Amino acid sequence: MFQCFDSGLPVGKLDRVPFTFKHRLLDHPALTMEGLAESLPQLSPECITYSKGLSDLSINFDRAHLEHGNGLSLRETIETIRTSNSYIAVRDPVAHPAFRDLYESLRAEMTELQRQSGNSQAIHEPRMWLFIASPNAMTPFHFDRYSNVLMQIRGSKEVAVFPNFRPDIVPVDICEAYMDRKEVQAPWHPDLDAHAIKFDFRPGDTLHIPYTSGHYVKNGPEDVSISLSFFFQTDETLRWTRAMQFNHRVRKRVQRFGVTPSPVGHNRYVDGAKARALPLLSMMWRLAS
Template identity: 70%
Template sequence: MSKCFADGLPAGQLDRAPFKFRHALLDHPALAIEGLAKVLPELAPGQVRYSKGLADLRINFDHAHVEHRNGLGLAETIETIRGGNSYIAVSDPQTHPAFRDLYADLCREMTALLRQGGQSKTIHEPRIWLFIASPNAVTPFHFDRYSNVLMQIRGSKEVAVFPNFRPDIVPVDVCEAYMDRQPIDALWRDELDQHAVKFDFRPGDALHIPYTSGHYVKNGAEDVSISLSFFFQTDQTLRWTRAMQFNHRMRRWSKAVGLRQTPVGHSHWLDATKSHALPCAEAVSRMARRLRRA
């Protein structure tokens, strides 16, 4: 019996398209604001980032907790979040006992769904993130290094999801650099909105956001928003990630010798070859760094 996801989830669409379904976590005690107020101060400081309630899709989401501080401590941010203007992002709360069983359930059920849909024999790099935000706060346009299931616990929001592997939305070199853990600039342009698929999102709703699909979120005005994201990689997305890292590390060398990189996602054979060749690219990068130092 499923503890997290409703029956009938279209497993065959995972990593292929965004789709809504239902989750079963509304009554989980750790996800209530009272439970979060207790758990969050007990996490390592680096796991809890908070800022002003964001209002611009052009903000760099990765740097918001540094560049847009709200001037409050964590306890005061939680206490005032309903009537204030704050945004809290929490990484890997499964390190706390309150979330360990939930994390195990999510991993088990998603592994079964991936096998059912034929996408992957197992799940890779599973993670939980929590997002708690004041009414009307915005999650700026960004994309993730993982596939994602976003689950709404409290409040409402509009979620806009964009097609992945579209260089007119996320340029190829930018996507490759980000997948290789390099910083990138904010990408939003107003003309991108014509490509969005928009979902009305309320408590009990879940949404699958495919690997590297750009997206943004606008919270409703009536209440605090609490949502949980379950991130994961599959056999296929892990292959894509390594192939993008290969492209990024070899890009300067290939330009120097006049070769053109083939973007990831166009050839299964070529992506697999690049994925296996990543250690060679790492060796070339190390050699290039030593030569530059010399």
């Protein structure tokens, strides 16, 4: 294993605010275009989606590969990525041996950083994603079910990140439904941009995107963009996730009585009680049905 990040990270900011720091992966052979051209075709097709390079922040990012195809094969997309206005997303490239040491190093280092923060003794559900995109391609506005560290390997981009737990940015019911694995989309409108924190993102930069923070990306015009994301849950975000699932499952039932569940992320004791109650709630409804 090797050290992925420079020392001195402000670990107290994890999942509170977005912030940048430096990574040490620019020379990793698996992350070059040559390395990717060799490894990606060897991955299962289910791990890779690709589409046109998107230009509308309101597009449903989860369905872009279904609704905005580029008409090319994967190999053609890789070979022409500089000029074909395309976007490639690779889920779990750790299935290929070229990425396994990198994955293990990221997992060990993020575990230690979380322990230093005091928010978690472990990380859960760690996953790696790769994103390869043509110049000027966009990643539409969306939010994730995980904490995220995004590492820029090649090219540049502007990344706009929005505060989490803000219902005026991501509506509470949308966030809760998404965390309960429903197919919903956070609505985008240009007025939201006033709340964005924007980062000029270049090779060697890492950005921490807090849990459920809305964000979008605009790639620079000068080169293909290669970036690597490492997603994970923590003890804290698992508590938030389960509390949101609890809220989503009771919301319609209690609203009939004029009651609205309190939003998650503002009281750790209430969130903890909901997270602990979720298995009991699920069991009661299974019995009732």
